[in-house]
Amino acid sequence: MQNNKLKPEMNQLRPILGDVVSTLESKAPYGAAVLTSRETVKYLVDNNQERVIVGDPTAGVILTAFDGQTLREKAIGGFDKNDLIQGTKDLLRDSSFVKNGKVDPGLERKHDYQTTMENDPAQVPTNEKLEFLREMNQRVNKIDSRIVNARVSYVEFREKTIFRNRAADISQDVQRVHMSIMVTVKGNKGVVFDWTSKCGTAGLEILTFTDEELETVVKNAIKLLEADRIEPGEYTVVTAPGVSGVICHESFGHGVETDMFLKERAKAANYIDRRVGSDLVNIYDDPGFPGAFGSYFFDDEGVSAASTQIVKNGIFERGLTDLYSATALGIPRSPNGRRQDFSRKVYPRMSNTFFGSGDTPLEELIGRVENGIYLPKISSGMEDPKGWGIQVSCHYGFEIRGGKMTDKMFASIGLTGYVPDVLASVSAVSSDFDLVGGYCGKGTKEVVPVTDGGPHLLMKVRLG
Amino acid sequence: MLEKIEQSLKSNPEIKAWNVRHVITRGSQQYDLAKTTEAIREVSSEHYTIDVLCDSLDTEGKPSSGVGTVTVLPGGEINQTLDQAVLTAKLVHNEPYDFPEPSSLPDVELADHDYLKDPPGSIEKVLISLKEQTASYPHVRLAAAECFGQEKITHLVSSKGINAQQNTTEMYLQWVYLAGEGEGEVETFTEIYQRRIADFNLEEKAARRAKYTSGLLLAEGPPSQIGPVLVQGGTLASMVAGEVLSGSLIQTLSAGEMKYSGETPWEIGKSIFRGDVKGDSFNIWANRQLPYGMHSNAFDAEGIPAQRIALIQENKLEAYISDQRFSSYLDIPATGEFGNIELKPGKISTEELTREPHIEIAEFSWFNPNPVTGDFACEIRLGYVVDGKGRKPFKGGLLLGNLLDALADVTWSSETGFYSNYLGPSAARFNNLQIAG
Numbered sequence: 001m002q003n004n005k006l007k008p009e010m011n012q013l014r015p016i017l018g019d020v021v022s023t024l025e026s027k028a029p030y031g032a033a034v035l036t037s038r039e040t041v042k043y044l045v046d047n048n049q050e051r052v053i054v055g056d057p058t059a060g061v062i063l064t065a066f067d068g069q070t071l072r073e074k075a076i077g078g079f080d081k082n083d084l085i086q087g088t089k090d091l092l093r094d095s096s097f098v099k100n101g102k103v104d105p106g107l108e109r110k111h112d113y114q115t116t117m118e119n120d121p122a123q124v125p126t127n128e129k130l131e132f133l134r135e136m137n138q139r140v141n142k143i144d145s146r147i148v149n150a151r152v153s154y155v156e157f158r159e160k161t162i163f164r165n166r167a168a169d170i171s172q173d174v175q176r177v178h179m180s181i182m183v184t185v186k187g188n189k190g191v192v193f194d195w196t197s198k199c200g201t202a203g204l205e206i207l208t209f210t211d212e213e214l215e216t217v218v219k220n221a222i223k224l225l226e227a228d229r230i231e232p233g234e235y236t237v238v239t240a241p242g243v244s245g246v247i248c249h250e251s252f253g254h255g256v257e258t259d260m261f262l263k264e265r266a267k268a269a270n271y272i273d274r275r276v277g278s279d280l281v282n283i284y285d286d287p288g289f290p291g292a293f294g295s296y297f298f299d300d301e302g303v304s305a306a307s308t309q310i311v312k313n314g315i316f317e318r319g320l321t322d323l324y325s326a327t328a329l330g331i332p333r334s335p336n337g338r339r340q341d342f343s344r345k346v347y348p349r350m351s352n353t354f355f356g357s358g359d360t361p362l363e364e365l366i367g368r369v370e371n372g373i374y375l376p377k378i379s380s381g382m383e384d385p386k387g388w389g390i391q392v393s394c395h396y397g398f399e400i401r402g403g404k405m406t407d408k409m410f411a412s413i414g415l416t417g418y419v420p421d422v423l424a425s426v427s428a429v430s431s432d433f434d435l436v437g438g439y440c441g442k443g444t445k446e447v448v449p450v451t452d453g454g455p456h457l458l459m460k461v462r463l464g
Numbered sequence: 465m466l467e468k469i470e471q472s473l474k475s476n477p478e479i480k481a482w483n484v485r486h487v488i489t490r491g492s493q494q495y496d497l498a499k500t501t502e503a504i505r506e507v508s509s510e511h512y513t514i515d516v517l518c519d520s521l522d523t524e525g526k527p528s529s530g531v532g533t534v535t536v537l538p539g540g541e542i543n544q545t546l547d548q549a550v551l552t553a554k555l556v557h558n559e560p561y562d563f564p565e566p567s568s569l570p571d572v573e574l575a576d577h578d579y580l581k582d583p584p585g586s587i588e589k590v591l592i593s594l595k596e597q598t599a600s601y602p603h604v605r606l607a608a609a610e611c612f613g614q615e616k617i618t619h620l621v622s623s624k625g626i627n628a629q630q631n632t633t634e635m636y637l638q639w640v641y642l643a644g645e646g647e648g649e650v651e652t653f654t655e656i657y658q659r660r661i662a663d664f665n666l667e668e669k670a671a672r673r674a675k676y677t678s679g680l681l682l683a684e685g686p687p688s689q690i691g692p693v694l695v696q697g698g699t700l701a702s703m704v705a706g707e708v709l710s711g712s713l714i715q716t717l718s719a720g721e722m723k724y725s726g727e728t729p730w731e732i733g734k735s736i737f738r739g740d741v742k743g744d745s746f747n748i749w750a751n752r753q754l755p756y757g758m759h760s761n762a763f764d765a766e767g768i769p770a771q772r773i774a775l776i777q778e779n780k781l782e783a784y785i786s787d788q789r790f791s792s793y794l795d796i797p798a799t800g801e802f803g804n805i806e807l808k809p810g811k812i813s814t815e816e817l818t819r820e821p822h823i824e825i826a827e828f829s830w831f832n833p834n835p836v837t838g839d840f841a842c843e844i845r846l847g848y849v850v851d852g853k854g855r856k857p858f859k860g861g862l863l864l865g866n867l868l869d870a871l872a873d874v875t876w877s878s879e880t881g882f883y884s885n886y887l888g889p890s891a892a893r894f895n896n897l898q899i900a901g
Binding site: 046047048049050051052053054056057059060069070071072073074075076077078079080095126127130134148149184186190191192193232233262263264265270324342343345379380382384386387389390391393411412413414416443444445462464 | 506532725
């Protein structure tokens with residue numbers, strides 16, 4: 001077994017985790033022990049300040065005992081051997097378990113995984129990172145005198161995990177990086193902003209911005225000063241990959257997280273093997289997508305990353321599971337059991353969720369629109385798994401007229417609709433593909449890194 | 465451990481100022497489905513967060529100050545970690561400033577002492593009580609519920625002489641109501657953050673949510689109109705004060721940091737609105753002293769005492785909300801963190817507000833205005849057309865407008881309510897908003 005860059009205190013505890021699991025399984029049908037450390041450092045340089053902000057540490061041990069009916073967990077901060085042993089005793093002492101419960105521990109595995117990086121942030125000194133952000137800030141400010149502020153932020157997330165149950169002894173060291181550039185400009189009508197960002201499970205090598213990319217974000221921020229409001233109504237739209245992605249995230253992402261099935265919150269539970277979109281609609285979730293911001297090697301319950309096809313040619317195939325929901329529903333597991341950090345429970349969660357690409361060149365797809373709107377920039381989205389309503393906020397959109405993009409900008413734009421109607425209206429899918437990274441919560445909590453994406457889509461929706 | 469950290473900090477001549485926050489948390493969580501308990505969890509953690517302030521010369525040779533922050537777990541290595549903090553602090557260049565001096569701390573009620581007597585038992589009782597309340601509404605079913613409780617003890621020590629401790633509790637409750645059957649089945653999803661279990665106010669909340677759930681069952685398509693829109697309770701609180709965890713427009717535009725960077729149009733002594741105020745005058749306090757407010761505390765992360773700041777009075781900005789650094793740059797008093805929003809009530813009862821025909825919005829999918837401009841286009845999850853003949857529920861459609869313009873033409877109720885991070889009128893009639901059906 002080749003070791004990765006785990007914390008020494010985690011490696012010290014690793015040899016006793018097998019005994020801990022055996023002790024848990026002396027009373028419970030299933031036991032697992034997880035050591036997890038999640039560290040976040042944010043660097044910020046703008047026109048007026050510099051900051052290096054270290055996030056609160058979330059590092060600790062999670063002990064799980066499960067009898068097929070109720071999960072019992074004890075989460076203890078830090079990596080103290082005595083705390084681990086005492087915690088195991090306390091968990092068993094305070095819990096009662098249904099006997100003869102059966103829980104599948106998964107395949108036997110032993111492996112250590114690590115994000116492939118050319119430029120590991122941990123090896124780059126703080127001053128070099130700050131200098132890189134300062135240079136980026138200066139590059140942006142030189143573009144236009146109307147810029148009030150150019151906020152350049154870079155966040156690095158390091159997740160180190162050891163997972164142990166009776167079948168698996170695996171670890172992963174996942175490095176995520178995220179850089180965003182937010183440009184604020186001031187005009188007669190007030191203050192507006194636009195941004196661009198890059199992120200992934202990777203090293204610093206992915207955080208490069210061309211002059212054209214920086215000029216575009218400044219140009220669009222300035223255009224926002226004169227943007228019009230869109231007349232509410234139904235429109236033919238072309239969604240860029242980020243907007244396409246949020247549509248699938250909010251429709252057949254949240255709504256197929258199978259804890260929603262157990263809670264009877266998901267209309268999709270009644271639509272397995274039924275049509276939910278046009279033939280052109282294919283939706284996937286894949287935590288193994290190379291380099292994507294929502295990627296990992298195994299989920300927080302030890303299931304190895306693999307692609308799950310959620311919708312195939314418009315037909316809903318299956319949902320995303322964690323250990324509890326798969327056990328309770330009697331369906332296969334998928335690698336989607338994720339927790340925000342050691343202090344939180346696992347839920348079935350998305351990772352990298354996207355529409356599959358089609359075969360229409362983007363130019364041809366836009367050429368089909370006589371009068372419509374191009375939606376290039378996502379702000380946020382909200383799910384409605386029971387009602388199948390959808391709300392997606394777009395920072396702005398551009399008019400398409402006569403099959404050509406125009407410079408006429410509308411902002412801000414709210415996209416709404418009834419999910420089956422929206423997906424049924426998809427009439428062309430472009431051949432390109434991109435993923436946009438971000439953060440996803442369940443309700444207002446349980447935040448995890450994800451990406452959404454896919455190709456450009458041609459569809460009909462309601463805008464306001 | 466704290467003493468060792470203090471000694472190391474005191475013995476380092478490169479450090480201009482420092483503070484240490486020793487944080488201990490203990491939590492209980494229970495997750496219920498309709499007929500079974502899905503999970504029971506206990507969580508504990510302890511750590512020390514250390515901020516060090518160092519002076520250095522910036523890249524142009526000018527004096528500057530910078531902060532380096534590190535965290536240490538109990539038993540962790542101290543000196544090497546502090547060296548990293550000092551290194552970072554000396555690389556970060558900002559205009560010189562200093563950490564806050566000690567001052568007297570107010571006594572703010574922050575902890576639920578009943579919960580602390582038996583945390584897991586208290587959580588279980590909340591879920592049992594929710595089931596009992598739900599039983600009063602046979603048309604709805606409780607499909608799932610989660611309840612968390614967390615105790616947090618924060619001991620802050622600083623080189624300036626601050627030595628203070630606060631004990632807080634945070635409670636979280638969510639539940640799902642279902643009504644109807646088959647394709648027509650509907651749900652409502654409720655989340656509440658409070659510092660005390662008693663403030664969940666389960667009897668009132670369960671009744672309101674049960675009513676909304678049955679409203680959804682009967683809901684038709686949305687109207688299209690421009691006119692008065694009534695919003696009440698937690699929905700109104702989230703419109704004015706923003707999401708409990710993230711805040712909104714008022715917090716952003718009143719920030720000293722935004723003033724310093726030139727990104728807020730708000731000026732002291734001037735109206736925050738873009739045009740004439742047609743409705744009630746707007747009077748807001750940024751209140752960290754609100755008893756059991758979710759954003760209340762005795763002191764913030766820097767040790768700045770809780771205050772009740774008159775933020776906007778008679779529509780005019782009275783203060784910026786600022787930490788120690790930006791207050792020294794702007795030469796204004798340091799207020800510390802924003803805290804909760806306290807809004808002056810109106811003079812008209814809710815009954816009077818609702819007398820004329822109007823649209824009532826019971827729930828948005830998500831009210832998320834642009835954090836700088838205030839523009840919004842938010843989907844309506846449940847609303848009512850109230851036209852003198854009755855109250856007809858609808859769902860879907862968009863509420864369109866600008867939050868600042870909406871607040872400039874509103875009539876507030878005289879009755880007040882407390883919702884996590886908001887104390888103020890429990891109802892408001894926005895006199896001229898557009899609904900796009």
